[in-house]
Amino acid sequence: MPVRPIVRSDYDALNRLHRDVGWPERSQAGWRWLEDNPARGSVQAPTGWVVTDGDDAPAAMLGNFVQSFVHGPRRLYGATGFSIIVPAERKGASRPLIRTFLKQPGLFARYTFNANARSAPLYGLFGLKPWPDQTHALKLSWVTDRTACAQGRLLRGLLGRTSARTAARLGEMLMNPRLFRGPDLRLPTQVVVLNDLSDGSPYADFWARLSQEDRLLADRSPATLRWRLADPDRTTPPLLLACVRQGRIVAAAMAQLTKTSVIEPPCLDIVDVVALDGAPDAVAVLTRALIDNATGMGAAKVRLQMVTPRLLTALGDLALQARKEGGWGHCHAIVDDPALAAAWAPTPFDGDYGICARHPPAPKTRRSPSAAQAAPRGRAAKA
Structure with a gap:
């Protein structure tokens, strides 16, 4: 399935995907606000990715929210996936979307703290582990x-x-x-x-x-x-x-x-x-x-x-x-350095x-x- 970064002309289609699952839609200004995330600009990451149909229109999506972190003098970046929306007729589209999300360079962690009960079992297939160990559910x-x-x-x-x-x-x-x-x-x-x-x-x-x-x-x-x-x-x-x-x-x-x-x-x-x-x-x-x-x-x-x-x-x-x-395990993460995982609060x-x-x-x-x-x-x- 073809995957590409989200572009501004996709926003109406992304709202239709949100509407179909009852999730909140964004105004055009709201989507541009997400674009303006300062941390995203620091690592030149996309706002997310879409699986497209034959006309290059979004048929499924995954949002990408990059955040800046500090650890003493160090500046680090992590990303959480959000709004993973895959219609039933696009079954399987979550896999290339999640793989693309996980391959992002320059991040100490890729994670979600907001998986629903239906999607939670999916993350283990990609190497994300329930985290923190004691409280992930x-x-x-x-x-x-x-x-x-x-x-x-x-x-x-x-x-x-x-x-x-x-x-x-x-x-x-x-x-x-x-x-x-x-x-x-x-x-x-x-x-x-x-x-x-x-x-x-x-x-x-x-x-x-x-x-x-x-x-x-x-x-x-x-x-x-x-x-x-x-x-x-x-x-x-x-x-x-x-x-x-x-x-x-x-x-x-x-x-x-x-x-x-x-x-x-x-x-x-x-x-x-x-x-x-x-x-x-x-x-x-x-x-x-x-x-x-x-x-x-x-x-x-x-x-x-x-x-x-x-x-x-x-x-x-x-x-x-x-x-x-x-x-259920709503928190899943890949943290590349165990020392950083131990220090994360x-x-x-x-x-x-x-x-x-x-x-x-x-x-x-x-x-x-x-x-x-x-x-x-x-x-x-x-x-």
């Missing part, structure tokens, strides 16, 4: 609206086999009016809203200290976060929180309102939560703050879709209180959760997505 969630979650389970039972196109005709269910009001946050004393991502900000100081620690970290520099937050297809802004002690940030978290499908209630997905070595308990402080504010934001649960043993330890009792989701930020989320659809009465992006109210971090 674990997701955590904390229910904040039991009624909405129960309604979602009922709808899944009734409509679980419904096709994506039929589900779309049913319309969006279990929406919450709080989603677009802008949260009135109730935060503990040491937790503040993080809204300054300038290069001279307190957050920049936090990143400078974090990146000097002896672990392999995805780039969370102010510049990288500014690019992340510029996604034009978001309907609600992510919530960024910081834990401040003695006037300096010691931990940061990012959470995003999502709605997995038309029959699911809204969820607050923790995209990132990371702390300095000297403040591991701050991970639980920030997670607790997100849980306590989820209901006011319109979310039926808080979810952490990728964890490591390090993160479980930092969560402490909160990990014991969480519902255990997943159950990933969170969902390292995967595709920050770029592939299905956002709650903005109310139709709004004139534009930006009109729905009410800023969260809470104490802001000061320089």
Whole structure:
């Protein structure tokens, strides 16, 4: 099957592939935003690949999300595959796509942290191993609206086999009016809203200290976060929180309102939560703050879709209180250097959760997505 890199003229066809499986489509500006990923440009990688039909039109696809990493003074690059879409009539097309993805040069790791139950067994055929060993099949969630979650389970039972196109005709269910009001946050004393991502900000100081620690970290520099937050297809802004002690940030978290499908209630997905070595308990402080504010934001649960043993330890009792989701190996990786695998400290930020989320659809009465992006109210971090 012919495979080639994605080009800009493919975007309408890629959206049709997404539509057929019920996954979120991107605007033309959203696809160009992915093109502008600074890390991708650094290694001259494509945004993904397509298997084409006889007219060179996309018939199946695999996205390629490249990220920059730091390990002490070293700058490294890794890539996660996303949106692997292979229609039934193109059975077998995933193989050349995945092989092409794995052959990319200049990367320390190729991985996915977001495999679904159906695709998970496929990755072992290509040498990707379930990773991390202890937690590759674990997701955590904390229910904040039991009624909405129960309604979602009922709808899944009734409509679980419904096709994506039929589900779309049913319309969006279990929406919450709080989603677009802008949260009135109730935060503990040491937790503040993080809204300054300038290069001279307190957050920049936090990143400078974090990146000097002896672990392999995805780039969370102010510049990288500014690019992340510029996604034009978001309907609600992510919530960024910081834990401040003695006037300096010691931990940061990012959470995003999502709605997995038309029959699911809204969820607050923790995209990132990371702390300095000297403040591991701050991970639980920030997670607790997100849980306590989820209901006011319109979310039926808080979810952490990728964890490591390090993160479980930092969560402490909160990990014991969480519902255990997943159950299949959703995290698979090839890491070329075992020493780098041991030093890697990933969170969902390292995967595709920050770029592939299905956002709650903005109310139709709004004139534009930006009109729905009410800023969260809470104490802001000061320089």
